[in-house]
Amino acid sequence: MSHVFGRSSAPLPRAVRGEGCYIFDAAGRAYLDGSGGAAVSCLGHSDADVRAAIHRQLDEIAFAHTGFFTSEPAENLADLLAEHAPEGIERVYLLSGGSEAVEAAIKLARQYFLEIGEPGRHRLIARRQSYHGNTLGALAAGGNAWRREKYAPLLAETHHVAPCFEYRERREDESVEAYGRRAADTLEAEILRLGPETVMAFIAEPVVGATAGAVPPVPGYFARIRDICDRHGVLLILDEVMCGMGRTGTLFACEQDGVVPDIVAVAKGLGAGYMPIGAMLASARLHDAIAAGSGSFQHGHTYHGHPLAAAAGHAVLRALLERGLVTGVRTKGERLATALRAAFGQHPHVGDIRGRGLFRGVELVEDRATKRPFDPARRLHARVKAAAMDEGLIVYPAGGTVNGREGDHVLIAPPFIIEDAQIEELVGKLGRALERALA
Secondary structure: OOOOOOOOOOOOOOEEEEEOOEEEEOOOOEEEEOOHHHHOOOOOOOOHHHHHHHHHHHHHOOOOOOOOOOOHHHHHHHHHHHHHOOOOEEEEEEEOOHHHHHHHHHHHHHHHHHHOOOOOOOEEEEEOOOOOOOOHHHHHHOOOHHHHHHHHHHOOOOEEEOOOOHHHHOOOOOOHHHHHHHHHHHHHHHHHHHOHHHEEEEEEOOOEOOOOOOEOOOOOHHHHHHHHHHHOOOEEEEEOOOOOOOOOOOOOHHHHHOOOOOEEEEOHHHOOOOOOOEEEEEEHHHHHHHHHOOOOOOOOOOOOOOHHHHHHHHHHHHHHHHOOHHHHHHHHHHHHHHHHHHHHOOOOOEEEEEEEOOEEEEEEOOEOOOOEOOOHHHOHHHHHHHHHHHHOEEOEEEEOOOOOOOOEEEEEOOOOOOOHHHHHHHHHHHHHHHHHHHO
16 A cells, blocks of 8 residues: 555556656556656656756755855856846746746735835736646636636635637637737736736736647737736736746747746746756846845745755756757657647547647547537546556646636647657557547
8 A cells, every 4th residue: 555645546657767758667668758747857857967967966065045045056047047038037036846936926926016115916817727836826826717626715816817719719700810919908808897006917828738738829919918017017927837948949938929027937847857946037127126125025935946956957957058959849849740730630529739849739629610528527638648658658638628627638748859750659659549538
């Protein structure tokens, strides 16, 4: 009997070794990691440079509390992130994961307005079908009904507007540009309804991940969002925990939409799975307001800025930048998209294939013509996951794609080192898994 309190009561294979794009279990079976776990393992499972960086740092110092010390790895990582961040983003707050990064972003937004003498600004607006983490503040920000349901009485007030979800939300008689403006304008309507003087921030994923399956924005959407935020004095927080750090083909996903946030959260690919690490990056304006006011950000965790984690993150980031891996994501992502469309573009139960870079989603539907989802009681996403594991493939299916209850999709986010033959292997195994799950 295992004493591990797992995600579910179902038994799991025991991972014992990683090599490149594969994980091996205790029985010696290989699994192609077609989703990087949860879009985490961008460098695969045996990167020699990252492992060496961790070993070197462990021989020097593993931990120094940030209430007393900074460290060379933390300084180096912050320098490198700031150097490559969107213009104006100059300060880096290192944490242990994505939920922590989002919590810090929300708290920073609130403290900023206290420091500049606008204490009435306390409301947060997010989007339906978003996901921002599992701690209570981040969960409150998220707009996925299924994830929120059990904890609703504990969640802080958050207001949710329409997502930018072209496949599900754009009308047939509507241009892409008109749809993007309509979706963005739901934010302005909500700000005006609440009162601009009460709204502190809007948070969104540039490319929506776990709850909807790699949904990119339509052109112009985020430019309109930035304009709305600026006109009403609202901070823009972008959650790039899943879609950032090269996953969509640029180091920061927002680069492709030509917008600069006030705060951006990153994690997952920043540590590539080698150490738990995340970061909240903020503009100089926000940092300087706190420095000139109370002088300290009233927030912190025991392990934030952890030297060992920062050393791993710095090695990962250097690998992404110096090996040309982010550029490679764009070309490999197109190969993956082409293979997915060739295999499933005419599949009777595949409604949409979408995404950017090596961040792709396949939405499953009962009827392509009407986009009708499968009955949630069928738990198709769970069947796909199990069938894929039987095929020796790790993908990231989820349910509730449409509204938090209905809809199934498969998220695909392989390591950036994936080769063409492995793309073929991934698509072939996924095809067999879908047929088994749909049978």
